[in-house]
Amino acid sequence: MAQFTNEEQQRIRTAIEDAEKHTSGQIRVCIEKKCSEDVLDRAAKYFRQLNMHKTKLRNGVLIYVATVDRKFAIIGDAGINKAVPDGFWDDAKEDMLQHFKYGNLIEGIVEGLAIAGEHLQKYFPHQVNGTNELSDDIAFMDGD
Secondary structure: OOOOOHHHHHHHHHHHHHHHOOEOOEEEEEEEOOOOOOHHHHHHHHHHHOOHHHOOOOOEEEEEEEOOOOEEEEEEOHHHHHHOOOOOOHHHHHHHHHHHHOOOHHHHHHHHHHHHHHHHHHHOEOOOOOOOOOOOOOEEOOOO
């Protein structure tokens, strides 16, 4: 159900790789057309389905976007939530929203990924022998 061109998908993968160069955090992007429930509940459902809670440091981050319903969320795993202050993702969400308002979906996602990477490196710096525990491919979901 790929909703983006190959070039757009590559831009997102590259943005994930770039963000993860500076942090041990593991970032994924999940896309679907419609969100049939609360956006945070939906993001949490896919977080578990994608096994993002199984990273060594519990430092997975999911950027979830429902393109048709125009909803999105950024959620982090338990390790992140224990380490970061309230409102940690607010500026990333606000920057993404500014792009989304003008129909710049890819640019918004790429910007969100860059900010997520910057923020994560403060709490979860890059580890020399670290491994990429999660796929950098976009997870395209069909929903319920």
